[in-house]
Amino acid sequence: MKQRTKLMIPGPVDVWDETLEALGRPVVSNFTEDWAPIQTETIALLKKIFQTQNDLFILTSAGSGAVEMGVASIFSRGEKVAAVSNGPFALRSIEILRAYDCDVVEIENGWGCGADLDQVEAALKQHPDVAGIVVVANETSTGVRNQAKELAQMAHARDIPILVDAISGMGGYDLPVDKWELDILCTSSNKALETPPGLGFVSVSERAWSVIDRKAAASGRGWYYNLSNWKQYREQGRYAPTTMATSMIMGLRASLKRIIEVETLEGHWARYAWAQKAVRTGLRNIGFEMLAPDDVASFTVTTVCKHPSMAHEQEVRDYLAAKHNFTVSGTMRKTEGKAFRVSHMGRSSSKEYLIPFLLGIEEFLREEKGIDVPLGASLVGLELPGY
Incomplete structure (x- = not known):
């Protein structure tokens, strides 16, 4: 054999036995009382790994869907957005921005290099009207970590938000969302969170909400990938606007418990x-x-x-x-x-x-x-x- x-x-990665066992348990509906403690515990575990008290959403999606949700919710058609470009997944985030008709200021750096902060600073001075910065924290194709902390500081010095694609970074190293003030952070289940593919995660800061709420009434924001919509459902006591991938979330919970409670x-x-x-x-x-x-x-x-x-x-x-x-x-x-x-x-x-x-x-x-x-x-x- x-x-x-x-x-x-x-990604996807080979996962541990505890996760596989959890995935094989009987299906639970997220519309029943049985689901509430599972969802609550899973969100609490995720927040420990994200090191955040921000709102955090679990969606049925690949990581790119989480990035699209962030882009669709915080940026508007025609707005100028600065994007660090030093790898294929930076190019993907730029494609998503352009799909929503954003005017992208592409800050090109060498592949295999981290973000050139001087170059970013120069681009921001040249384009003082940018509405935000987008960066990939960990470029999966080139094996590079970008300086999310310093880029967030640059954004906040101009009173604009930063959106961080941490799909292959979150969980793999110290990436503290609250300490670094990362306004929107997007990731997925099938990398360093050690769970099969199928779940996306988006954390949203108060600064990000202030921008999103101001733009919520604008057309063209979609329905599923719309954080304002998810916020409304949460205020009504719902975890999501649709049926959730409950078996996947149970597998995720097992992975997170292994990380937090067994390994630390x-x-x-x-x-x-x-x-x-x-x-x-x-x-x-x-x-x-x-x-x-x-x-x-x-x-x-x-x-x-x-x-x-x-x-x-x-x-x-x-x-x-x-x-x-x-x-x-x-x-x-x-x-x-x-x-x-x-x-x-x-x-x-x-x-x-x-x-x-x-x-x-x-x-x-x-x-x-x-x-x-x-x-x-x-x-x-x-x-x-x-x-």
Whole structure:
């Protein structure tokens, strides 16, 4: 029988047994009294991970739907919006902005680099009428963390909101919504929150609500992806305007309880930090280079430049799939074919996955490229924790 494929892609991720067990429980309706304590507990757990007291909504959606909800609710047609552009998912947020007829001030930075704050400052001075800033906190394709805290400070100095796409960031490192005053933050279930895909999350600050409420009567805001509509339903005692994905939320609750009550949030971040170091150190030990420099490197996914011996990055991915049942992602757009992505989220942030993965790449270099890589060279200098 074929062995189970092990996902080392940046979403969906392999999840823990507690989550799978919770997903298999009997279906509960969100229109019954049984649902209220489940919803209340899940929101409370999410707020601990977000580090926020802001309003927080759970929607049946991919992460991009959560971003669309934020854009549709806080920006108006024709408004000028500044967007940091340094990767494919920044380009997606720009596509969403343009789909709502926003006038985008695209602040282009190099792929593999963090946001150039001086360049952002210059763009804001050149366009003093911008209505807000949009940034991807963690660029999943390039493996880069952007400076959400500093960009929020720039926005608030001009009395405008910031919208943060934290789809592959939230849960993977310290990203404190209230402390950094992140007005709208959007994420999803299937990355560092270690749950299968299907749920989106949006947190909304008081500053954001003041803007949204002022624009609520404007046409063209849609119905489902409209925070004003969700707010009205909540004020009526409803959690959402539609049927909710209750089984998915029960799986999410199990994942969040594991993070908060078993690992602790700090322990969860520590596992991701160890996994990041293991991947970067291990692959450098055997001749690979990383796309992102260490100071802006993602804690959830590492983008690895193809080895000098390789014509195309697909070679190593095909080998890992055929010989070791690891599924690893390529990259997108500008870096396609030149690099591959290694996720360290969910189970792939454990030594159970990462040690065989690193040894598998060593084996690829020996067997396919004829390079004399000593067995275990990728593990030199790695501290092996309990996870």
